[in-house]
Amino acid sequence: MRVKSLLGALSMALLVACTTSSFNAAGPVADSDYIRRDINYLASAELEGRDTGSEGYLKAAQYVAGQFAKIGLIPAGNQGYFQEVPFRSASWNGDEPTLVLQGRGDKIDMRFGEDFLASPSALSEHSQIKAQLVFVGYGIEAPGYGIDDYASLDVKGKIVVMLAGRPKSLPSEVGAHYSSPSTKRQVAAKHGAVGSIRLYTPEREKRRPFDYYAEHRFDDTFDWVKNNDMPGRAIPGMYPGVMLSIAAGSKLFNGAERSLENIFADIEQGKTPKGFPLDYRARLTSSSKHKRVVSPNVVAVLPGSDPLLKDEYVVFSAHLDHIGKKESGEVFYGAQDNAAGIAVMLETARLFVESGQNPRRSLLFVAVTAEEKGLLGSDYFAEYPTVPLQSIVANINLDMPMLLYPFRDIIAFGAEHSSLGQVVEQAAHRSGLKLSPDPMPEEVIFVRSDHYNFVRRGVPSIYLITGREAKDPKVDGTAAQMSFFRERYHKSGDVADKQINYEAAKQFTEVNYLVARQVADADSQPYWYEGDFFGDLFSRR
Numbered sequence: 001m002r003v004k005s006l007l008g009a010l011s012m013a014l015l016v017a018c019t020t021s022s023f024n025a026a027g028p029v030a031d032s033d034y035i036r037r038d039i040n041y042l043a044s045a046e047l048e049g050r051d052t053g054s055e056g057y058l059k060a061a062q063y064v065a066g067q068f069a070k071i072g073l074i075p076a077g078n079q080g081y082f083q084e085v086p087f088r089s090a091s092w093n094g095d096e097p098t099l100v101l102q103g104r105g106d107k108i109d110m111r112f113g114e115d116f117l118a119s120p121s122a123l124s125e126h127s128q129i130k131a132q133l134v135f136v137g138y139g140i141e142a143p144g145y146g147i148d149d150y151a152s153l154d155v156k157g158k159i160v161v162m163l164a165g166r167p168k169s170l171p172s173e174v175g176a177h178y179s180s181p182s183t184k185r186q187v188a189a190k191h192g193a194v195g196s197i198r199l200y201t202p203e204r205e206k207r208r209p210f211d212y213y214a215e216h217r218f219d220d221t222f223d224w225v226k227n228n229d230m231p232g233r234a235i236p237g238m239y240p241g242v243m244l245s246i247a248a249g250s251k252l253f254n255g256a257e258r259s260l261e262n263i264f265a266d267i268e269q270g271k272t273p274k275g276f277p278l279d280y281r282a283r284l285t286s287s288s289k290h291k292r293v294v295s296p297n298v299v300a301v302l303p304g305s306d307p308l309l310k311d312e313y314v315v316f317s318a319h320l321d322h323i324g325k326k327e328s329g330e331v332f333y334g335a336q337d338n339a340a341g342i343a344v345m346l347e348t349a350r351l352f353v354e355s356g357q358n359p360r361r362s363l364l365f366v367a368v369t370a371e372e373k374g375l376l377g378s379d380y381f382a383e384y385p386t387v388p389l390q391s392i393v394a395n396i397n398l399d400m401p402m403l404l405y406p407f408r409d410i411i412a413f414g415a416e417h418s419s420l421g422q423v424v425e426q427a428a429h430r431s432g433l434k435l436s437p438d439p440m441p442e443e444v445i446f447v448r449s450d451h452y453n454f455v456r457r458g459v460p461s462i463y464l465i466t467g468r469e470a471k472d473p474k475v476d477g478t479a480a481q482m483s484f485f486r487e488r489y490h491k492s493g494d495v496a497d498k499q500i501n502y503e504a505a506k507q508f509t510e511v512n513y514l515v516a517r518q519v520a521d522a523d524s525q526p527y528w529y530e531g532d533f534f535g536d537l538f539s540r541r
Contacts, residue, residue: 027430027517028351030509032502035343038067042320042339043496049332051324052222052370052377053087053295060320064298064367067346072353073300076364076386082296085369085380088231090120090221090288097286099242101252103279108251113217115248117210118241120288122223123234128285129195131159133252133278138163139184139196144533145170147178153275156192159282161252163263164198164243167272174533176444185235195239195284199249202264210245221288222373224380232379239284255279295321297377298367299386302352304520306360313364313387314520315459316512317378317450318345318398319371323490335496337489340505341398342367347509348516359520361393371399371450378450382457390540393525394420395461396516397451400489402466403504404480409436409467410511413445417535418460418528420519427514431507436467439478458540460526464515466508 041047041063047056065081077083097118099110110116121127137149139162147167166179177183181198188196200210223231230236244252250260256278263273298320304310318341322334333339349365352358364387369377385392410428412435415421425435438445446452451461468477488494519526528535 027510027514028355030347030351030506030513032506034350035347035505035509036502038343038346039335039339039500040496042342043333043335043494045331045333049324049334050320050322052321052373053293054324056324057295057321057369061296061298061367061369064320064342064346068298068300068349068365071346071350073302073349073365076299076301077297078386081298081300083299083381083384083386084294084296085377086225087293087295087370087376088122088223088225089291089293090122091291092120092218093125093287093289095287098284100283101280102283103254103281106254110244110248113214115245117213117217117243118284118286119219119221121240121286122221122231122288122290123236123240125288125290127239127287128283129159129239130281130283131157131194133161133197133280133282134158134275135253135256135278136160136162136188136275137273138166138179139188140166140178141187142170142174142178145174147272149275150187150191155188157194159195159197159239160188160193161197161199161278162188163273164201164204168270169272172441172444173446176447177537180447181241182233185238185241189235189238194237195282196241197252197282198241198243199260200244200246201267202246205246213243222293222370222376224370224376226383232376232383233374240286242284252278252280295369295377297369297381299381300349300365301387302349302358302363302365304360304362305358309360310362312361312391312393312525314359314361314516315364315366315392315395315454316345316348316398316516317366317368317395317454318342319369319377319450320367321369321372321377323372330492332490332492333495335494335500336402336484337400337494338371338398339496340401340403340500344401344505344509344512345398348512351509351513352516359517361520363516363520364392368450375450375453378453382453389457392454392459394519395451395454395459396512396519397449397461397463398512399449399463400465401508402481402484403500403502403508404466404484405475405477405501406471406503406507407433407466407477408469408471409434410508411436411438411465411467413438413449413463413465414451414455414461416529417446417532418462419526420460420462423518423526424462424464424515427511427518430514431511433467433507433511436469439468455534456538458538460528460535462515464508464512466504
């Protein structure tokens with residue numbers, strides 16, 4: 001492999017070529033001018049929002065590769081700095097999908113966009129299924145928490161009907177894992193089901209109405225493609241999932257032992273719903289057309305200096321893509337999300353090179369594609385890493401760092417799961433900062449960014465953002481962050497203007513450097529805490 005052949009030869013050359021940057025008491029000093037330059041370009045009109053596979057994204061990828069080269073990092077993709085990621089885009093092929101219920105003497109035709117929602121299949125261009133329905137409660141199997149919604153139910157060859165969401169008894173992050181549609185469908189397939197229908201609930205309707213998703217019913221499906229030409233997220237033998245509105249879902253329970261309204265009432269009283277067979281068979285059809293899209297991850301390495309540890313890697317990840325340009329011409333520039341994260345990663349890499357002292361372990365810098373499509377580029381990299389997966393000892397993720405004001409604290413999603421939390425706390429202290437707890441646990445951020453694909457492969461991971469305590473007591477950090485989410489997040493207003501605070505960018509880069517330096521130079525690898533749910537579930541031991 002080219003990377004390994006270059007590591008030994010170029011490691012010393014890099015050290016000799018490095019120049020020494022200015023230092024403060026805690027470590028090297030970041031240069032906000034570099035960060036400003038990178039954000040201004042990556043969030044420029046020229047790149048048109050960096051949509052996955054677009055011309056603008058490819059320009060952004062070339063730019064990042066060029067910066068890696070200028071900094072002095074070694075190419076670590078499978079084509080120089082690039083790891084080409086194959087994707088499959090699926091769109092409706094002229095005909096809307098159909099869902100028909102056949103019961104004892106009655107037939108119910110469901111209306112696409114009003115009663116049910118579905119997405120084009122990336123697995124097959126023509127799909128059809130007809131099978132009996134079985135209600136399986138939430139469709140969760142969590143033995144460590146005493147939940148088995150499939151107990152005493154026969155779902156082999158059938159379509160399972162499940163409630164969206166999870167029981168309130170499950171902790172938020174654990175519940176987020178078990179309640180994700182992909183996890184539920186994997187469990188259903190394990191029990192022999194051939195399809196799944198999710199039911200909207202009153203709780204879900206309050207958070208985001210069914211009609212919101214109905215507006216996106218003609219959106220394409222996007223998935224990465226395995227070496228065997230199978231979509232990465234597809235489950236062979238399972239029909240693509242379908243979601244029903246509350247009103248439509250209640251019809252599935254006609255003549256059943258319990259109505260959907262009764263089930264919702266029980267949930268309100270804290271009771272766990274139990275599964276049972278339904279009287280209906282469902283027939284589903286869909287037709288989609290496929291298109292191949294290629295979009296690269298950009299990967300570079302700074303070789304480690306320790307003969308025994310240089311073959312271990314600490315991975316920095318940050319997503320390079322954003323939403324792109326709409327048909328109306330509206331551009332979603334993605335300055336905070338995530339030009340800022342890429343810029344911080346580049347400046348962190350520069351600090352390591354200019355320190356004149358390579359870390360003991362190697363640092364792998366990965367700008368990933370297709371995060372906005374569902375964390376797809378990082379999933380592909382974690383499945384097909386350009387270094388051995390077992391050699392990756394930690395992941396530090398940079399995603400929308402919220403560079404809004406100079407800050408007194410940082411937040412590390414995942415700090416409570418592994419020893420990386422202790423590292424972040426120590427690095428924060430050295431920077432004159434403190435580590436604050438997750439201010440929005442209900443959002444379960446730990447499972448919602450690129451680091452989670454490394455977690456799923458057993459890698460201890462952390463996701464850092466700035467905290468909500470501003471240096472200036474006149475600035476309400478919480479209000480500033482909430483204002484960004486409300487007014488700019490995933491909107492065309494996320495631009496490289498005065499909303500980006502470059503003193504904060506400098507602070508944030510320096511604390512990321514200290515975190516990575518400590519992880520890369522430590523005698524021991526980071527580790528999951530004893531008994532941690534994610535560590536036990538995805539353990540590589």
